[in-house]
Amino acid sequence: MKIELSRRALLRSGIATGMTAAAGSALAEDGPDPLITELQDWASYTGDPVDATPYGLPIRFEADVIRRNVPWLTADPLSSINFTPIHALDGTITPQGCAFERHHSGAIELAKENYRLMVNGLVDRPLVFTYEDLERFPRENHVYFCECAANTGMEWAGAQLNGVQFTHGMIHNMEYTGIPLRTILNEAGLGAAGDLADKWVFVEGADASSNGRSIPMEKALDDVLVAFKANGEALRKEHGYPVRLVVPGWEGNMWIKWLRRIQVTDAAVESREETSKYTDVLADGTARKWTWVMDAKSVITAPSPQQPITHGHGPLVITGLAWSGHGQITRVDVSKDGGMTWETARLGRQGDKKALTRFYLDTEWNGEPWLLQSRAMDETGYVQPTKDALREVRGENSVYHNNCIQTWAVGPDGKAENVEVS
Amino acid sequence: MSKSPDTPIFIPALGGAALVLGIAFAVASRDYGSDRIETLQASFDTERANATAAVARASELETSVAELTAAADARIAAAESQIAAAESQIAALRDQVAAAGSAAPAATSVASAAPAAGPFGLGRTAHDEELAAWDVDVLPDGRGLPEGSGDVWTGEEVFAEKCASCHGDFAEGRDAWPVLAGGFDTLANPDPVKTVGSYWPYLSTVWDYVHRSMPFGNAGTLTDDETYAIVAYILYSNDLVDDDFTLSNETFLDVEMYNTEGFIVDDRPEAEYAMWSGEPCMENCKPAPVEITRRSTDVGVTPADDGSMAESPMEEQLALLGGTEWGKERVAGSVFMGPGGVAQDEPPEEERVASTEPASTESGAAEPDPALVARGEAVFRKCSSCHQVGEGAQNRSGPQLNGVVGRPVGGLDGFKYSNAFKAAHDEGRVWDEESLAAFLADPRGYLSGTRMSFRGLSEPDEIAAIVAYLGTVSE
Known part of the structure; x- marks a missing residue:
């Protein structure tokens, strides 16, 4: 595995650039391609039988498409985060197996038969549900992105991590199957809560961190889901099996995993995760709280530092992802000169609200140096700001909600680097 | 609801109308000429018979049409009443949502309508003891x-x-x-x-x-x-x-906390959204030339593509950070720091350098399986945030583990052991492969009162590997 990775790394680096270019063009000039003219093993021998891998895994050649960690970020991998390899993915759906993980005290193993969900507080009937109960409620399917509020957080004060996986990989996008939270609340009855305008729903998980967050009732009754399937199959352990909360468009920390309790309250609980964490210190030392929505953001995933140009000059596809917690992405612009001039990219498909949208710019590259940027716009008319614009308002001590325009410097050798520009 | 399935019932009605026109034409043709009266009479008789038959058929068809129309009306009425019921359900849902103070958009088409809202009578009432335990x-x-x-x-x-x-x-x-x-x-x-x-x-x-x-x-x-x-x-x-x-x-x-007044509710809508909206600039958006002001490669804290940096000990990363131009990464890192606060300053110099290279064993015992030791070294990463091994290893939140196999339990000067470890030390207990394996399988079960915040290794082969590895790190 390690050797495979190193070889991949080599292939991706400079040595390989010349070699790959040769493979692409020179061979054709030199003569017939033995891959075509000679009988290959795979065209002669049989392959694996069915059931060789009852639950399939990616082919070994894709072994570098994995989540990666930045060890210095955290004191302990039990309370840590890793990153989705977005540089190597296309389309919009994130496979569960490489979707980023974030735990506060490790990923716990909670069996369906041991699962209980309590609804209490200002409700008519405090209730307890089993997992089986949940499957008997009418359910819905929706695609949503889940972005950690700290995504790109390490980049506030300067270009730092040289890879889109690390700068923007605290995000995934899945199709969830779940029950609207309002259905669960309605089951317990909200009469006891009286006027709902100033009420809250406190949600907490079953793990040792007992991560808990307060959600205003308006959001709770809008599009929040109590989800138990993602991309058609059960949630993975690391994403909250068997049941997690889905809070569309809002920061990932609120998407409580191993959801065990839903409490209707008349005030925000002001838990650790909504006071000491997930608050944003401004330049004067004041901090913003309840900054739940993830504003519109985009990033070019290729070319990027982990995805250099290796195919030589000529046609090139620039691609990336865009998303907004306020709704739909309506447009993405791409600049090759560090933001002086922009051209509008093609959306792979009109994205869902609060879900990842793929964009492409089908273009040409002939070895000229580029300063690549992308700029997203959403249905509210919001335009993704530059890092300088964000710093102007928020100072340099923020960590969360960095939705700045990202710059990759592409050199004549096709390599890309994370930079900041004037 | 579409009414298209009802359309075919109007086709027989049109056919009936055509027949009626045909009869009118036949009747008019009687006045053509007297010399042909007989012929015409005969024709007329035939026509009349035909017409009578046609009229009868028309009448039959009219009856069918009437019946079909009645049936269709009934179906339309039923469908309309279903629509009304659905609409009233939607209205009821809207009312519920409105009553709930929600801005949730109500369903407008059947295909994407929200499912029924219940209640469904699922779940059971929570017991007071349960509420007390979790609330x-x-x-x-x-x-x-x-x-x-x-x-x-x-x-x-x-x-x-x-x-x-x-x-x-x-x-x-x-x-x-x-x-x-x-x-x-x-x-x-x-x-x-x-x-x-x-x-x-x-x-x-x-x-x-x-x-x-x-x-x-x-x-x-x-x-x-x-x-x-x-x-x-x-x-x-x-x-x-x-x-x-x-x-x-x-x-x-x-008790009054210092920073209670230090927070404001999210003001991005006022402070930012208006400023960052509208048609963005497409050309000549900033003065040329655009220059690179900062490079991530100057910082050098990115895990390498082959995972090598991701596998190096945190001290090395921290040492690297010490040399960076921008020192904010540790603040950013604090986001994820376990329970509660910011990252500490770098550890003192003497604590920073720790090699995970195992020293060769001098015991002369049977050589451990190199593959098992290598596996153990990999598994040891789970332990390395608290325990150091190798040259210059220091006590951290856990004691350093050089030569731990054969060492008295709780036997390291300068480490603050729990009472459980002190008691075991006083009893003269010594770590051997067997006791280490038992401890690693269930730390608290083996030595009740240990402060080691680790739930234990569940895989026996991981335990064997780590014990083999620890056997190779000498003092």
Whole structure:
């Protein structure tokens, strides 16, 4: 595995650039391609039988498409985060197996038969549900992105991590199957809560961190889901099996995993995760709280530092992802000169609200140096700001909600680097 | 609801109309000429017969049409009443949503309509004991606090026993674990130090979090009084209370936190959204030439593509950070720091260098399986945030483990062992492969009272590997 990775790394680096270019063009000039003219093993021998891998895994050649960690970020991998390899993915759906993980005290193993969900507080009937109960409620399917509020957080004060996986990989996008939270609340009855305008729903998980967050009732009754399937199959352990909360468009920390309790309250609980964490210190030392929505953001995933140009000059596809917690992405612009001039990219498909949208710019590259940027716009008319614009308002001590325009410097050798520009 | 399935019933009706026109034409043709009267008469008879038949058929068809129309009407009526029912259901849903003060958009088409809202009679009523067990959150006004109390000095003892291995004896934080005290007047500085004292706005948050989620790896085991005592000590460490203070559900609201007024509710809509909206610039958007002002490769903290950097010990990363132009990464890192605060400053120089190269064993015993040792070295990464091995290994939140196989339990000078370890040491116990394996399988089961925040290794082959690996690291 390690050797495979190193070889991949080599292939991706400079040595390989010349070699790959040769493979692409020179061979054709030199003569017939033995891959075509000679009988290959795979065209002669049989392959694996069915059931060789009852639950399939990616082919070994894709072994570098994995989540990666930045060890210095955290004191302990039990309370840590890793990153989705977005540089190597296309389309919009994130496979569960490489979707980023974030735990506060490790990923716990909670069996369906041991699962209980309590609804209490200002409700008519405090209730307890089993997992089986949940499957008997009418359910819905929706695609949503889940972005950690700290995504790109390490980049506030300067270009730092040289890879889109690390700068923007605290995000995934899945199709969830779940029950609207309002259905669960309605089951317990909200009469006891009286006027709902100033009420809250406190949600907490079953793990040792007992991560808990307060959600205003308006959001709770809008599009929040109590989800138990993602991309058609059960949630993975690391994403909250068997049941997690889905809070569309809002920061990932609120998407409580191993959801065990839903409490209707008349005030925000002001838990650790909504006071000491997930608050944003401004330049004067004041901090913003309840900054739940993830504003519109985009990033070019290729070319990027982990995805250099290796195919030589000529046609090139620039691609990336865009998303907004306020709704739909309506447009993405791409600049090759560090933001002086922009051209509008093609959306792979009109994205869902609060879900990842793929964009492409089908273009040409002939070895000229580029300063690549992308700029997203959403249905509210919001335009993704530059890092300088964000710093102007928020100072340099923020960590969360960095939705700045990202710059990759592409050199004549096709390599890309994370930079900041004037 | 579409009415298209009803359309075919109108086709027989049109056919009937054509027949009626045909009859009219036949009747008119009687006046053509008397010389052909007989012929015509004969034709007429035939026509009349035909016409009569046609009229009869038309009449039949009309009856069918009437019947079909009636049936269709009935179906339309039924469908309309279904639509009405659905609409009233939707209206009821809308009312519910509106009553709930929600801005949820109501369903407008059947295909995407929200499913029924219930109630469905699912679930069962929660027992009081269940509510008491799980409904333990505490609000800023003190609601949810149980009766109880703890003073600063008791708190210091409990803190030393249960918290100091990570947070330091004075809540100053060890290694990269959170610092809980100090940092006053730093929030507007380039490197704000966000501690319980300098940043946390509510005391309830401290009590709630300690009570539910601490100690890390052993959450939920503190008694209410221990929690009051620990929180009292943290307050004392932050100069928020005097040393004779007792925190209780009664005195809870007397404590004033420094930063309660330091927060504003999200003002991005006013402060940012209007400024960053509208048609963006497409050409000549900034002065040329655009220059690179900062490069990530100058910082050099990115894990390598082959994973090599990701596998190196944290000290190396921290050492690298020490040489960076921008020191914010540790602040960013604090986001993810386990329980509670910011990353500590870099460890002192002598603690920073730690090699994980195993020293060769000198025991002369049978050579361990190199593959097993290599596996053990990999598994040891789980331990390396608390335990160092190799040349220059130091005690951290756990003791260094060079030569641990054959070492007396609790036998390292300068490490603050738990009482359980001290007792085992006094009994003369020594670590051997067997006892290490048993300890690693179930630390608390093997040595009740250990402060090691690790639940144990469940895979026997991992235990064997790690024990083999530890056997190769000599003093």
